[in-house]
Amino acid sequence: MNKFTLSALALSVSAILVGCNDGSGFTSTQSEAEQSTQVTPAAGESALRNMSQDKGAEIEAVLAEGVTSPDGEQVGNLIDGNHSSKFLAFDKKATVxxxxxxAAALQKYHFVSANDEPKRDPKNWVVYGSNDKQEWVEIDSRANEAFTGRAELKAYELEGEQAAYQYFKFDLEHGGTDSYGADITQLAELELIVIAEAPIVSFGASNLTPEVGELVVFEDTSLVNPTSWQWTFEGGTPATSTERKPLVRFNELGAKTVTLVAKNDKGESELVKTDFIRVWDPASPWAGFPKPTVTFTKNKPEHPGQAxxxxxxPDLEAEIHRISELIAKRLFNNVTEINVFESVEFIxxxxxxxxxxxxxxxNMQLMFDLNHIANLEGKGDQAIRDEIIGVLWHELTHGYQNVPNSGAYIQGTDYHSYLEGMANFIRLEAGYLDRVREGxxxxxxVNDDAYNQTSLFLEWVVNTNRNIDFMKAFNASAKTIPEWSFEAAFEQIFGENRGLNVVLGEYQAYLKSLGIVPPNPTPVEGYSNILQLEGVSMITNATHLGPYGDVPENTFDNSVYTPFTGVIEAPWFIEQYTPHQLPINEIDAVEVDFALANEETVSQYSIAMSDKNEIRWPTSWQVFGSNNGETWTLIDEQTFTGIPELLTTYTYELEKPVDVQHVRFSFKNERQGDGIGGDNGRLVQIGEIAIWTQD
Known part of the structure; x- marks a missing residue:
């Protein structure tokens, strides 16, 4: 059982602010938590608030025996006020x-959908109330509910007058097995809405980014009739105030926290807005860059890698500060736009x-593998230092870069390619990833190879568009475009007529000028790949690495960079990271069956190697043809005893053409040696398959 108490620290509400600089107008900003917490009442109605944000609130998950939540996705995330975090349980049911x-009378509650896999969302649930945690009274139930998007807030109102309870239980059941074949229940946020008695605190300011000494007007905008106020202004003059609308100046650069305690005859409430005010100097836009506190956690101090x-x-802390500031300057225009980190823990x-x-x-955490560092020994101290500094450029970029408002961190998606492509571009531009250019x-x-080829593409875009600062605009687009994608970002930056496809086409023309051409199967003149016709489908008998992106459909997606990987012996990482795939299908060979829309004449076929994992290439295979998908005839077989060349296509001509509507490839990998078999797994990986017919 996981149990969490919401601490005073978690109640602090922070916001990333990009405000106007001229001081004109009044700005009232709210975080996600504030926006969902406060419900403006209609005339004659009571104000409502989210009590899940109350100091001292607790939440726990009651899960079936053996069911767990991964680190970072435990039940406390449901009441952390952050719609980007989530609670996840490896089961089709979960009780919270x-x-x-x-005790309070619940008026309604909000569910916020989590960031991926819609079938993990709650679909059916029952809500109970109790005052002793022993006797439970059903107060609501829902069936066949569905979210229309990620991070979507849905409100559920309770009918009639409600009794007051101190405990509320939610029995949740997910929407079905997800695309990876897993039974998982997830939810980003749970908000419990009750009638407010004490004030619902909110406030705004006339200028969120004042210059040093500039006057800022603060104003209380709290609900539920506060009658007194106690303000605290970090670095402000005055430092405190009891006025409803105080005037304050800030005489030092940097991010400032503002706190307001509002009272009425029913009680008091506090709101802390961390980094609410950003004091800056337009003549020196990066003066006062906030350096986070750096701490070091050595979990294995005696490890050779630590030495x-x-x-x-020896200057690791100074390097973290130096690189952080340079990254911020590369991605933003001034110090008021960045996320302010209070601490960096180097683990x-x-x-x-x-x-x-x-x-x-x-509070950022940077995790470094000691084995990776130790394995660099012998390359020379400068080479080791360059590698560590290069990794710092990449990981610190993840800390400072804007994150798209939509999407999930799944390989092969725009969201993943944006984060990793940008981070490696920053490292590349800094001079610590030159080896990527050689490859x-x-x-x-853009989603084929985010770390390498996408970063090189971004570098080319930057270098060929010197009239604009593409990277700053690209980073800004992640915040300004609600449904972010590469296409939407490129259209916003370059215009509707120069979207991603146009710019990528220009880059591909540049690649061809360098002699780099598509490595996908290329037939001799007069042949067509029938797997690229409409109506083709395929199945496999193998457990596959779909959760890692290596899905069966990759065999004919016309890209060798997205391989299919079938499992003959399970590698160690399946048990550790995707245990729902166990036990794997017991097979001797990985079969891939293609069904064509019509009978076709097959003359030859090609199998292409991807850009990695040569030891997963099959050592032999057989090809069968069929017209009904049940009776199969052997039409070719091959043995491949060596190690294939990466990004290479191998083409085989049949002894005589055959007319078939179904084609089966049966691949074996009987290779021996390090990294094959046992816990390392015995896998078959194919970059692409083409089946050729003469035109």
């Missing part, structure tokens, strides 16, 4: 119990990845 600070790190990076341990960025929007290859789609 909320304990209010005191290497400390030897080559070293043994991970399954070289490095990663985690934490919150105020420049064809780019058919």
């Amino acid at each position: 119990i909320f304990k209010a600070a005191k 290497v790190l400390e030897r080559v990076m 070293t341990d043994e991970y399954d990845f070289p490095a990663a960025k985690g934490g919150t929007d105020k 420049r290859s064809w780019l058919a789609d």
Whole structure:
């Protein structure tokens, strides 16, 4: 059972602000939590508030035995006021119990959908109330509910007069098995709406980005009739005030926190807006750049990698500060636009990845793998230092870059390619990823290879559009476009007639000028690939690495950069990261069956190697033809004893053409050696298949 108490720290409401600089007009900004918490009443109605944000509120998940939530996606996220975080449980059902600070009559509740896989959303649920956590009274139930999008808030009103309860239980059931074959329940936020007694605090300011010494007018906009106010202004003159509409000046650069406690005869409420005011100097737009506190957590202090790190990076804290400021300057126009981090925790341990960025929007975590660092020993201290600094450029970019308002971090999507392509572009531009240029290859789609080819594409766009600062505009688009995509961003930056496809086409012309051409199967003149005709479908007998993007459909998506990977022996990472795939299908060979819309004459076929994992290439295969999908005739077989060349197409001609409507490929991988078999798995990977017919 996971149990969380909402702390005073979690109640602090922060906002990333980009305000007007001239001081004209009055600006009242609200965070996601404030917007969903406050409900403006109609005439004669009571004001409503979200009590899940009350100090002392608690929430717990009651899950079936053996069911867990992953780190960072536990039940406390339901009441953290952040629609970007979520609660996830590896089961089709989950029970959540909320304990209010005191008994209240629930008027309605809000569910906010999480960031991916719609079938993980709650579909059916029952809501109960209790004052002793023993006897429960049903107060609402819903069936066959559906969200229309991600991060969507849906409100559910309760009918009639409601009794006051301190405990509220939600029995949730998901919408069905997701696209990965997993039974998972998820929800981003739970908001419990009650009638407000104490004030619902809110306030605004005439200027969120004043210059030093400029006058700022603050105004209370709280609901439920406050009668007294206590303001606190970080770095302000005056530092405190009891007026409803105080006038304040700030005499130092930087982000300032503002706090308001409002009272009425029923009680008092507090609102803290961290970094609400950004004091700056237009003549020196980056003066006062906020340097976060840097701490170090050494989970394995005796590891050889830790000694290497400390030897080559004695100035690690200074480098984090230096690189952070340079990244901010590269992506934004001035210090008022950035997210302000209060702390950066640098964590070293043994991970399954070289490095990663985690934490919150105020407290960043940088995780570095000690084995990766130790394995660099022998390359020379400068080479090791360059690698660590390069990784810092990438991971710190993740901390400062804007994040699209829509999408999920799934490989092969615009959202993922934006985050990783930009981070590697920043590292590349800084001079710490030159090796990527040596591997420049064809780019058919920006989602094919985010880390390498997409970053090179972004570099080319920047270099060929020097009349604008493309990267700042690209970063800004993630905040200004509600349904973000590469296409929408490029149209916003370059105009409707020069969207992504146009610019990518220009880049592809540049690649051809370098002698780089599409590596996809290319037939001899006079042949057509029948797998590119309409009405083609395929199935496989194998458990596959679909959760990692290597889906069966990749065999004929006309891109060798998106391979299909079938499983003969399960690798270790399936048990660790996608255990719902176990047990795998027991097979000796990975079969891929294509069904054509019509009978076609097949003369030859091609199999292409992707850009990685040569040891997964099949060592032998058989090809069968059929006209009914049940009776199969062998039409070719091959043995491949060597290691294939990356991005290479191998074409085989049949002894004689055959007329078929179904084609089956049966692949084996009997290769021996390191990295094959056992926990490393025995896998078959195919970049692309083409079946050729003579025109």
